[in-house]
Amino acid sequence: MKKYLYPSLIFLSVILLWNCQGNKAGKDITPEEIEGHIRFLSDDLLEGRAVGSRGLKTAALYQENFFRSLGLEPAFGDDYRQAVNLVGTRPDPEASIEFLCGSFSIEPEIHEEFVIGSERRDCPEGIEGELVYGGYLIQAPEREWDDIKGTDLKGKVLLVEINEPGNYPDGIFDGEDMTYYGRWTYKFEKASELGAAGILIIHNKKGAAYGWDVVKNSWSGESFFLPDVKNSLFFQGWINKETAEKVIKEAGYDRKDLEESASKKDFKPVFLGLKVRVRQKPVFFSVKSQNIAAVLRGKDRKGERRAVILSAHYDHLGKDESRDGDQIYNGAVDNCSASASMLSLARYYAQSAKKPKVDLIFVAVTAEEQGLLGSDYFARHLPIPSSSVLANLNFEMTNVWGRTKELYTIGGSHSDLGEICARAARNLGLEYIPERNKELGYFFRSDQLSFARAGIPAVWLHEGITSAGKESDYIQKKSLEYRESKYHQVADEFEEGWDLEGAVQITEWAREIISLLSDLDEMTQFKETSSFRRK
Numbered sequence: 454m455k456k457y458l459y460p461s462l463i464f465l466s467v468i469l470l471w472n473c474q475g476n477k478a479g480k481d482i483t484p485e486e487i488e489g490h491i492r493f494l495s496d497d498l499l500e501g502r503a504v505g506s507r508g509l510k511t512a513a514l515y516q517e518n519f520f521r522s523l524g525l526e527p528a529f530g531d532d533y534r535q536a537v538n539l540v541g542t543r544p545d546p547e548a549s550i551e552f553l554c555g556s557f558s559i560e561p562e563i564h565e566e567f568v569i570g571s572e573r574r575d576c577p578e579g580i581e582g583e584l585v586y587g588g589y590l591i592q593a594p595e596r597e598w599d600d601i602k603g604t605d606l607k608g609k610v611l612l613v614e615i616n617e618p619g620n621y622p623d624g625i626f627d628g629e630d631m632t633y634y635g636r637w638t639y640k641f642e643k644a645s646e647l648g649a650a651g652i653l654i655i656h657n658k659k660g661a662a663y664g665w666d667v668v669k670n671s672w673s674g675e676s677f678f679l680p681d682v683k684n685s686l687f688f689q690g691w692i693n694k695e696t697a698e699k700v701i702k703e704a705g706y707d708r709k710d711l712e713e714s715a716s717k718k719d720f721k722p723v724f725l726g727l728k729v730r731v732r733q734k735p736v737f738f739s740v741k742s743q744n745i746a747a748v749l750r751g752k753d754r755k756g757e758r759r760a761v762i763l764s765a766h767y768d769h770l771g772k773d774e775s776r777d778g779d780q781i782y783n784g785a786v787d788n789c790s791a792s793a794s795m796l797s798l799a800r801y802y803a804q805s806a807k808k809p810k811v812d813l814i815f816v817a818v819t820a821e822e823q824g825l826l827g828s829d830y831f832a833r834h835l836p837i838p839s840s841s842v843l844a845n846l847n848f849e850m851t852n853v854w855g856r857t858k859e860l861y862t863i864g865g866s867h868s869d870l871g872e873i874c875a876r877a878a879r880n881l882g883l884e885y886i887p888e889r890n891k892e893l894g895y896f897f898r899s900d901q902l903s904f905a906r907a908g909i910p911a912v913w914l915h916e917g918i919t920s921a922g923k924e925s926d927y928i929q930k931k932s933l934e935y936r937e938s939k940y941h942q943v944a945d946e947f948e949e950g951w952d953l954e955g956a957v958q959i960t961e962w963a964r965e966i967i968s969l970l971s972d973l974d975e976m977t978q979f980k981e982t983s984s985f986r987r988k
Contacts, residue, residue, distance in 0.1 A: 480804070482797045482960045484953035490793030494767065495785035495947050502784065503771025504539065504677060504820050505740040512767050513745050516817045519796055520747035523803035528746035528814060528836045535744040537819055537830045539677040540737055544570040546673075548733035550653075550692075552584065552700050554726060559703060561696045567653065568672035569690030571735045578734055580687045582610040582650040584727040586701070588715030589614045590643050590652075591634045595982055596626065600715070604722045607648035610729040612697065613640055616660035618716035625716070630891035633984055635660070638824070638897070641689045651688040651731060655697040662893045665693055677740065677823040679830055688731055700727070742768075744831050746816035749802050751809045751971070759841050760812040761970055762909070763798060763963070764828060764900050765791040765848040766821030770941060779943045786935060786945055791848035792817060794956050798963060810971035811843060821900055828900035832907035843970050843977050844870050845904035845911035846963055852916035852955030853948075854931040859884035859917030860962055864896040867983040868910035877965035886917060905985040910977045914959050914966075922952070 493499075493515060499508035517533045527533045548569055552559040561567045588600045590613040616635040619625030626632055633639050637654055644652040658664050668691050678684075692700075698708040704725040714720050745767075769784030783789075799815045802808070814836070819827035835842070860878045865871025866888060875885035888896075896902060901911035920927040939945045970977075979986030 480801075482801055482957055484957055486797050486800070487790075487793040487953045487956045488951075490796050491785055491789045491947055494789040494792055495783040497781050497783070501771040501782040502767060502769045504742055504768055504823055505541075506771055508771070509742065509768055509819070513743050513817070513819075516745045516767065516792070516796065520745070520799065520815065523747075523800060525747035525749055525799065525803055525815070528748050528816070533745055533747055535746060535831060535834070537742045537744055537827050538680065539740045539742055539820060539823070539826060540572070540574065540680050541675050541677050541740050542570060542572065542738075543675045543736040544568070544672060545733040545735050549731070551730040552703070553728040553730060554703060557703060559696075559700055561692065564669050564673060565693075566696040567690060567692045568668060569651075569653075569688045569731065569733060570672060570676065571686075571688050571733065572678040572684050573687050574737050576687050576733070576735065578732060580650055580731045582608055582729055584700075584704075584725045584729045585609045585611055586706075586711055586715075586723040586725055587611040587613040587644075588711075588720045588722070589616070589618055589634070590640050591617065592643065593634055593984060595984065595986075598718060600720055600722070601647065602721045606644075606722065608650050610731075611644050611649050611652040612692070612700075612725070613644075613652060613654055614660070614712065614715060615640070615654050615656060620660060627891075631662070631894035631897070633897050633902075636894055636897045637661070637691075641686065644689070645683070645685045648685050651686055651729070653690055653692045653697075655694055656691050657694050677820060677826060679826055681830075688733065701725070703727075742819040742827065744816055744818050744827050746814060746831070746836070747799065748836075749799070749808070749813040749815070751811045751813065758812055758837075759843050760814055760837055761843050761967055762814045762816060762845045762904065763795050763848070764816045764818055764845060764904075765795040766819070766827065766900055767792050767817045768819050768822055768827070770822060773943075776943070782941070782943055783946045785947045786853060787850050787940065788821070788848075789947075790851040790853050790956055794848045794851045794960050794963075798960050801960070801964070809967055811967070812837075813967070818900055825900055825903050828903035829906075832903040832909065835907075839907055839909060840976075842909045843973065844873075844966075845901055845909050846966060847899060847901040847904075847911060847913045848959070849899045849901075849913050851914075851959050852928070853951040853953055854920075854928045855923065855952035855955045856921040856958045857883075857917035857928055857955070858919040858921050859886045860958075861886045861888050861915050861917060863888055863899075863913035863915050864901055864905065865912050866980070867896070867905065867985055868977055868979045870910040870912055870977050873969050873977070874912060874914070874962075874966055877962055877969055880965050881961060883962075884917070888915075889918070905979075908985065910979060914963060916955055916959065922954075928955070
């Protein structure tokens with residue numbers, strides 16, 4: 454271990470010294486400062502920063518000592534670390550599902566036709582329950598929508614649609630734009646809340662925004678969950694469309710008819726008259742991880758303390774020793790670029806003579822790649838009252854390709870934080886444009902979601918689409934190239950040709966947003982139509 458650990462700590466010390474001593478008080482953030490953080494955090498020495506790995510521990514130490522060297526207060530009493538104890542699970546590769554009705558049975562093939570897992574350590578080897586078609590399984594009182602209608606679903610196995618009804622232009626809910634009700638995570642949470650024994654989501658590519666191959670790959674390896682989150686489900690998973698249609702037909706129903714009925718407000722769960730028998734032997738294990746957080750105290754507002762949380766996840770996918778050649782998922786863009794931006798802002802404010810009128814909490818969250826687990830735990834166990842938090846500004850895959858002529862937020866439309874971010878952009882002489890690709894549900898796929906679910910308005914700060922320095926579509930091309938050939942691939946490595954003025958621009962925008970938030974007399978609020986509005 455010493456052979457690898459000592460060089461990394463030496464490198465760590467050099468980078469810390471460069472960042473802290475090389476930046477004089479009040480000096481603006483530079484591309485070189487951001488580059489230094491990215492180079493270290495994405496280095497092969499950290500082996501891809503997988504949950505539970507030595508590399509992730511080194512990344513945690515790097516950020517903790519950086520906060521300490523700046524003189525920032527520990528967020529958790531006298532500690533910069535918040536323990537996040539996770540339970541890991543490996544699905545049973547020989548798990549089976551059998552649909553039973555009278556003399557017939559259907560036994561789909563694992564991985565090719567269904568996938569399942571469990572987050573119940575007391576999960577018995579065999580589970581049997583009645584199959585119920587639950588439509589989209591949505592309860593949205595602010596939209597006067599309730600798919601349950603008081604139906605007792607305790608102990609049942611639910612078969613449900615992905616996404617939302619009216620998932621097309623000008624359709625009900627938000628048309629093609631996905632809301633949280635359309636995400637698979639919501640379906641699992643609602644099924645657990647209703648006391649179901651299990652749930653299977655019917656996959657379709659448009660509704661899920663990805664193909665069956667993504668589902669298959671994601672559910673074939675180990676995953677993690679938080680043991681303090683109550684879960685009634687003995688299993689949860691997906692079933693492909695063709696198999697679901699076959700099961701529904703054998704039950705005497707037509708899938709299209711059921712789907713059509715689920716798109717109407719008067720829908721009620723349909724008991725299909727089938728039994729479902731599941732057999733599985735998942736393996737469970739424990740892993741310790743940490744969120745790393747520090748506080749910069751702002752000016753006292755006559756005894757009333759308010760805070761803004763700046764977040765970025767520091768974990769990634771680790772390494773794949775079964776690969777030939779490069780085995781390390783460095784995650785330089787995802788998410789070292791964002792960690793570097795957040796750390797640079799911490800340095801800027803710590804060394805600035807002018808303090809904001811709000812407290813700033815800088816948090817490096819763990820296990821984002823495992824389902825936003827670190828931010829979920831942090832948002833539910835804040836070091837301050839949640840009622841004092843004005844906003845969460847989340848940094849995710851921050852722009853490394855140069856400045857843009859406009860900016861937008863992912864999630865700004867959920868709250869009046871969107872208008873504040875728009876004003877901040879205009880104050881910088883930049884256009885603020887509507888969120889793009891909302892049908893892909895990006896707001897629900899990074900850490901800002903955890904804060905929104907805790908009642909805190911939150912956004913992901915995103916670059917615009919028009920390059921300010923090169924041909925106008927340069928950044929769009931680079932972003933598309935990244936998503937197609939480097940996102941979650943070993944090719945996501947630091948590149949010498951990056952123009953980190955793009956990341957600097959995002960930090961400048963964050964500073965202007967914080968300035969506007971500092972002057973607010975009232976707390977920020979969610980829109981009336983948002984499912985995340987403060988309770």
